[in-house]
Structure formats: structure tokens, C-alpha cells
Amino acid sequence: MSNFIPVSTFPFAGHTVRRMGYGAMQLAGPGVFGPPKDRDACIAVLREAVASGVNHIDTSDFYGPHVTNQIIREALHPYPDGLVIVTKVGAVRGSDGSWLPAFEPEDIERGVHDNLRNLGLDGLDVVNMRIMGDVHAPSEGSIEKQVTALAELQQRGLVRHIGLSNATSAQVAEAQRIVEIVCVQNHYNLVHRADDALVDELASKGIAYVPFFPLGGFTPIQSSALSSVAQRMGATPMQVALAWLLHRSPNILLIPGTSSLEHLRENMKAAQCVLTDAVLAELDAIGRSNGEQ
Numbered sequence: 001m002s003n004f005i006p007v008s009t010f011p012f013a014g015h016t017v018r019r020m021g022y023g024a025m026q027l028a029g030p031g032v033f034g035p036p037k038d039r040d041a042c043i044a045v046l047r048e049a050v051a052s053g054v055n056h057i058d059t060s061d062f063y064g065p066h067v068t069n070q071i072i073r074e075a076l077h078p079y080p081d082g083l084v085i086v087t088k089v090g091a092v093r094g095s096d097g098s099w100l101p102a103f104e105p106e107d108i109e110r111g112v113h114d115n116l117r118n119l120g121l122d123g124l125d126v127v128n129m130r131i132m133g134d135v136h137a138p139s140e141g142s143i144e145k146q147v148t149a150l151a152e153l154q155q156r157g158l159v160r161h162i163g164l165s166n167a168t169s170a171q172v173a174e175a176q177r178i179v180e181i182v183c184v185q186n187h188y189n190l191v192h193r194a195d196d197a198l199v200d201e202l203a204s205k206g207i208a209y210v211p212f213f214p215l216g217g218f219t220p221i222q223s224s225a226l227s228s229v230a231q232r233m234g235a236t237p238m239q240v241a242l243a244w245l246l247h248r249s250p251n252i253l254l255i256p257g258t259s260s261l262e263h264l265r266e267n268m269k270a271a272q273c274v275l276t277d278a279v280l281a282e283l284d285a286i287g288r289s290n291g292e293q
């Protein structure tokens with residue numbers, strides 16, 4: 001990696017998106033279930049994100065369920081030109097908040113219609129097929145039936161572009177034999193580097209890699225080495241963690257999640273953090289010593 005100011009945009013789903021996007025999952029209630037404590041605050045976060053230049057928002061109708069999409073609609077509809085909303089199908093929520101696979105073609109069609117209805121759209125910009133073989137990490141297994149079902153919905157005009165989430169390299173290759181894949185959304189961050197090879201593989205193909213849990217998810221990353229770098233730079237650890245992702249590869253698009261205006265503002269500024277080669281080496285060592293690769 002070299003000492004460069006990361007390019008700020010990437011060609012994605014027929015648009016040019018800023019690499020600093022926004023993930024809407026934190027806008028639902030605790031456990032991504034039910035309504036948030038402060039709906040007005042959620043609306044303010046979404047509106048400020050877009051006013052600050054975010055033109056890539058990640059969501060799903062299974063956040064809430066329905067709640068997050070309904071808040072996005074209330075905050076932003078009619079949507080500004082150039083805003084790319086990425087959603088996902090492949091799961092539903094149990095009455096106890098559990099995450100259940102919904103992986104049959106009829107489930108996928110229902111999921112697309114749920115997203116269309118709650119977002120107030122006639123067509124979805126990008127739909128990720130969320131693979132649920134192992135909920136917590138990619139695991140091998142054919143996804144031909146599911147991707148074919150999404151490709152048929154694309155032919156009907158309900159879906160414009162298709163991506164994958166929680167996918168292996170072999171699943172990306174299998175899906176690409178059926179339809180164009182524009183993005184892969186997997187678990188990846190400064191300390192969770194299992195997808196290093198996949199990030200590079202997708203970069204070579206011009207496919208966006210969109211890390212979920214870019215800040216570590218429900219338990220944000222804690223690392224004394226990260227805190228030390230941040231302190232020296234006059235930045236916060238979360239800003240440095242996001243800046244590291246922006247430097248890691250030009251095809252990485254960020255969707256940090258927050259329900260807080262203060263955190264949103266902090267995260268947006270991460271795009272301005274320039275990391276030197278020495279700092280990048282120090283940060284890379286955190287992932288290597290973590291043993292998760």
C-alpha cells in the first residue's frame with residue numbers, strides 16, 4: 001500500500017457513488033428489532049447524511065422488520081437523483097427477533113416486494129442476496145437457485161443490479177455465470193481480515209467490496225495500537241479504522257452504521273484522514289496479530 005489520498009468515488013450500479021456511504025441498520029430498535037427510541041433523531045441522521053454528500057445507503061426490509069425502510073422513506077422520499085439504495089433479501093425475522101433464512105424463490109420475490117413497498121419504489125437499485133448457510137460467516141454451497149430467482153426479478157424490472165452478501169469467492173464465480181454481480185457485502189474490518197484475498201480479487205474485476213461491521217459492529221473495535229495511532233493523528237479510533245478501509249483498496253465502499261448525529265459527523269470526516277506508509281504498516285500489524293485471518 002502506498003501513501004495516497006484515497007479516491008473519493010467509485011463507479012457503482014450505473015452511478016458514481018462517494019466511497020463514504022451510510023448503513024441504516026442502527027436505525028431500528030435494540031437488536032435491530034422494532035422501532036427506535038427516537039424516530040425523529042433517525043430521520044435527522046438520514047437527512048444529514050445525504051446533505052453531507054452520502055449517495056449510497058445500505059438497508060434491508062428485515063431491519064425492524066420494515067421499520068428501517070419506512071424511516072428511510074419518511075426521511076428521504078422522493079429520493080434525490082443519484083442516491084443509490086442497496087437492500088438485501090434472504091432472511092425474515094421471527095416474532096422473537098431471530099434471523100431466519102428465507103431462501104426459496106418465493107421468499108426472495110416476497111422480500112423484493114417488501115422492500116419496494118416500504119421504500120416507496122417501483123424498482124430497487126441494488127439487491128444483495130444475503131446467503132444464510134452459516135449466518136455468521138461465508139460457507140460454501142450452491143446459490144444458483146436464489147441468484148436465478150433474483151435475475152428473473154431483474155428481467156421483470158423490479159431489481160436493477162444484483163450483489164451478494166456473506167459470500168465466498170466460489171459463490172461469486174457461480175453467481176457471475178448467471179448474472180452481473182456489482183458488489184459483495186461481507187464482514188471485514190481492520191481486525192477481521194478473512195476476506196483479504198477476496199477484496200483484491202474483486203478489485204481486479206472492478207466489483208465493489210462493501211464491508212459490513214466496518215467499525216466492528218455491535219461491539220466497536222477496541223485496540224490499543226489503533227488508539228495510539230489515532231491519538232498521534234488527532235483523530236478518533238473509529239475515524240482511523242474507516243480511513244484504513246478507504247486506503248486498503250479503491251473498490252471498498254463504506255457503510256458505517258450509526259443512530260447518532262455526533263457519530264455520523266465524526267465518521268464523515270474519516271474520508272479526510274490521510275495515512276502514511278508507516279501508519280498503514282502499524283495498522284496492518286493489528287490485523288496480522290489478531291489471528292482471525
Ligand SMILES: NC(=O)c1ccc[n+]([C@@H]2O[C@H](COP(=O)([O-])OP(=O)(O)OC[C@H]3O[C@@H](n4cnc5c(N)ncnc54)[C@H](OP(=O)(O)O)[C@@H]3O)[C@@H](O)[C@H]2O)c1
Nearest residue numbers: 023024025058165212213214215216217256257258259263
Ligand atoms: N449483510 C449483512 O449481513 C450485514 C450485517 C450487518 C450489517 N450490515 C450493514 O452494514 C452496516 C454497518 O454495520 P453495523 O452498523 O452493524 O456496524 P458498524 O458500522 O461496524 O458499527 C456500528 C456500531 O458502532 C457505533 N458507532 C458508529 N459510529 C461510531 C463512532 N464514530 N464512535 C463510536 N461508535 C460508533 C454505533 O453506535 P451508535 O448508533 O451509537 O453510533 C453501532 O453500535 C449496517 O448499518 C448494515 O447496513 C450488513
